[in-house]
Amino acid sequence: MTKKNILLALICLLPLQLLAQQLWSLKECLDYGLKNNRSNTVYENEKRAADAQAKEALADYLPKVSVTGTLDDNLKVQQSIIPAGIFGPEPLRVAFTQKYNANGVAQLDQTIYDQSLLTGLKANKFNRQQAELNLQQNQEVIIFNISNAYYQIFVYREQLRLLRENLQTYRKQMDITGLQVQKGVTLKKDLDKVTVNYNNAVSQIRVAESSLTLSENQLKYNMGYPINSQLLIDSTNRADIAVPSNINANSQQFAATNRTDYRLSEINAKLLDIDQQRIKAGALPKLTGYARYGAVGFGSSLGPALTDLNPYSAIGLKLTIPLFDFFKRNAQVSQAKYKSLNAAENLKLDEGKYQLEYENARTKLVKAQSNLESDKRNIELAQSVFRTTDLQFQKGVTDLTDWLNAQNSIKEAQNNYLNSLYSFYQARLDMEKAGGTLKTFYNGL
Template structure:
């Protein structure tokens, strides 16, 4: 009997371990959440792939400045040889017109050609634009990371505050359950009325409903966080307790244009339009290139080009030279293209000025919001302390029979409200911190 009991316990424990390992559990601090997100988020992965595409485009543009070498070959069967009309005097038939077949039945050719641009202003301008495009792709990756990390950090703090509120309500529910046990005894002994006991039941049900709602909200928020992080939904995500760190504020960094991704993106875009304009204007410049050709040709009446056939001949041809192209008139096409680039650049310049002002406004608003949030947090903390004192006094008075249950329930409700308000103010402080880091371009460096 004992052996069966121990075997059953062992099997149950093994199944429990298997379930836990199958489900998977991960415990993350905020920096670990950010690091995991940067590595696994789908949007970031796609932006990194796009960045790699940009590098390959640069290689493609660079290839136009390198030597272009081509090999070719052909094998021709002349079913009907071309005919040359000549005076009869050349063929022994004076006064008549004679025809001569030109060539042999089969031609064979193997050729190699090389072309190297020596001067092509548009090629070198395109190379500069390609390098700027690489910078553009890198900035887009950074912008994607900033947006994704911002969402992940906000969700992380939301979960932390939800956990805090759940603990508050659970503590109040435990206290209410204890009061219910006491009130049941007091009701049986006739010390309190039924209505007082029912009030406690109503308070308990309200707390249970609030807890249920918060638990559902937390579950949905965790799923959203896992989605942003790129984590499998089957993994059990556990966040570290930030109770001791929650009121530690980050240093507010100054705003500098060098760290502002949107502004840097616009500056690169402006540079690209400038290079695009130069590229169109480069079409008016001459293009000089070096070329070299070599061909090895064979002619024969033998399809196999047999060396024994008297008609088989092989000869090679080679040439080198310079090629110069000078555009003279294109119907003002390049002029129109150049003006389009100039107007696009002017549009970007307007966007740069607006974005710079927008960043300044966002930074000032973020500072004001942070200061207001800190002031509200301090007020909420004072409210919690006062509500706790009132509740402690009400509980003591109730235990000593100096006040009724209604006063105690009112004090408990006020304490719960003050605690939840403090949590909301705390969340607002953390979000204000994130926003000020984002407005200064320091978000990614802070975690």
């Protein structure tokens, strides 16, 4: 096969290779991010830690078995005094142990009643819910960040498209003006004016291309996607980035309970209330049962102390009644009480704050959509003016200054449109976040 045929085959296969590469929609980016963002692992581990914490709390009410062994070498054996008159006229010195003393004991302890432990077990359910909500909140953050980066990419691509259209217009005008300068019909300063605008457009394209690359890298990071790997964003299928013709911002009623952070605050208030009850319950008696079995050995040498063992055993109940720690406990109860009261007040404050955030986000969204529609119509109007001015300029009815002014009006209208476009997407995400409906937004894509 000749080099020419090989080159032709490669050119034919290139479009097929491009088509085979995946084009990522917003939904696909979110699906990937929710599975691969590494922060998910952190919150999954916190959920497992909450399960382990629940088992730890339950373990305090389960039987405990301990085994203890001791071996004493009494370098100087302790003696006791038997007073005179019991076994003789003189006091009698007696040692109740020998040089070596071995003791081994196994004991089982079982809590029968401890109200503070029973109260603490109630927190297990809320600790699990808290871990699950933290995981859900992290997923909402991922949805917000990925959507924001995705929309930024779309806006920068729109900017590049418009800038390249402007660049082509300036390029055509430079060619026309250059020919006019060669023929002596116009002055070189007119060519310089167009060239300046052309160079400015080139510079703006470079900045926009750099910003686009930064946004693509930010999207990869938020997705947990390899930074050095190519990620092709679908810019042809605009179903997930299309601007709705009319958003009804009043379509949903605000409810603070839709927000994950509000439900986390609710759980925190419940946990503080349980903590207060647990501290109070610490003043109640505690009843524990035990069973003990052991063996003790004595000897003047090490061998008999380890082999000649005398077993013993016992079972019993232990009742513990706190009497003189009420000052400390009362102080602890007071602290827990005020923390619980503050949590309840903060919950009410949060409800009002979240209501305010939602109302502000809704207002911004309505305004952003109105501005976007107005700025989009303004581009069409500026283009219409430019077409008329360009025709007049070609016929010599107007001068280059009017032509440049009309083109600058298009650029200004385009900049306003791009700002409005990004503001709209940002306002839309802010409203979903304020209303606690980011998951609903994701599921609706």
